[in-house]
Amino acid sequence: MNTALKQHNKNHLRAAQLKELEILKAIDQVCRNNDIPYWLDSGTLLGAVRHGGFIPWDDDVDICIPLEDIPRFVEAAKKELPNHLFVQNKETDPTYNITYVKVRDNNSFIVEPDYDFQQPYHKGLFVDIFPTTDYPAISPKRIRKFAREYNKAYFILNRKHDYSMRSTAEFFYFGFRKLYFKLCWNLSYKFFGKGDKYGFIPSCSWFGNMHLKETIFPLKEIEFEGISLMCPNDNDTYLKDLFGDYMQLPPEEKRVGHSVFFTHDLSL
Template identity: 45%
Template sequence: MKNSFLGTFRRSQLRECQLKQLSILKEVDRICRKYNLIYWLDGGTLLGAIRHKGFIPWDDDLDIAMPSDDFEKFKKIVQKELPESLFFQTKETDPSTPHHFAKIRDLNSFFVEYGDDFTKPYQKGIYIDIFCFVDYPPFPKKILSFLSRNISKSISILEKKRSFDELKSVCEVPYFILKYILLYPIWYFCNLFKGGKYQSFQVRDNALGVVHRKEVIYPLVKGFFEEIEFPIPFDSDTYLKDQYKDYMVLPSEEKRQIHAIYIHANLNK
């Protein structure tokens, strides 16, 4: 039976969740300006900035991206710059986290997603995602998209907790092991060639096979998000089409769903 009380409570928490995410973004922006580091709004956050001038009304996450060199510098300074209420979460700072990309978590909140493991003590507060962007090799875009999409999916499937009492679970493991074994050496070989004109997520994070031309990203410009200017890609239209195709078309009503299972935006309340 669907729990309508839980759904109502979750919706009541959404705007406060978004405002907490915005406050985290402001901290990141402050740090990046202080140390002259590059970052930009990415994914649904960039889509929200262009289509809604702020959060997508039903969205409960916030995404930014950083080039790998800047991300490595950011990792070394971020925790000492953040207030005590915020935590920079990676495999190094929070070993039991299942996430392999970085997050900044608000410690005075609780945010539950599908797949969260309550047998492990990793931080589960409201967060923003930080994706590290790397150079892609100088090969046709369709090849890069095919390889990154399928390698990412293979890794995701193989890392997923599963029960082997279903035929699908029994069959998909050897299938995706074989796919990974076949495709990753090709990806490794391609990356021996430097100087590509493309940049995107690290391959394990690139589930959609998104590949951006560098001139679409740089030089960064300013765009409004929740009435505040933040860095966005130079050609946001092409950037968003790379990821979402016809991004200005709103999804159907049934697809406008909050992703979280439970949100408690302020543990003091």
């Protein structure tokens, strides 16, 4: 990223965070209105615990909703969210190849890395909503192996291809691997049942990060930027699962956001 873009993002970061906070507040209201469980995840939860809100250099928001509650959330959000907020998934925005839900603010704009910007999908600032589920009753080592192999195949299949003989061979090989590991994953439930671990579904990029269900449930409230939102029951264990010594600040050079470019108000 060039210096001008870095300076632009730095100048507009707080305004973008506050725009994302408004999206988050609207999602929270939909979930409370419809008894849909959700909780802050990843850097958003870390920000709440360590900073009382956003990590100062962070520019995205992540929450989790159980997989079985995602359809209810999508339907309720379509009806209850303000008109400028858009519920984005493969059904509502077919040109955007994601396997989870985003809620976007159509009055803003963001360029994300690793996405085909030429496609006409909605590009507003957003909140990521990751579906989570029970993992099968197999060892954590086996779960991590599934995750490693599945994520590798998923990455290869979703990157840009030049359609050479090599890329075509990769496409078929990793397509088979992806189907094979997903079949094994599903059969694990059949033979071993549900276990005591909880995590992202296989098609999410963080598939394989796992928590004990008792670490998450029952949910509780936490203050985030002056408002009350939902979080895991044991934030300390949850964050250690993700980050280890999460209270240790990263080096200065790693205090950067995720996006390439954003503006919080298209009228500017």
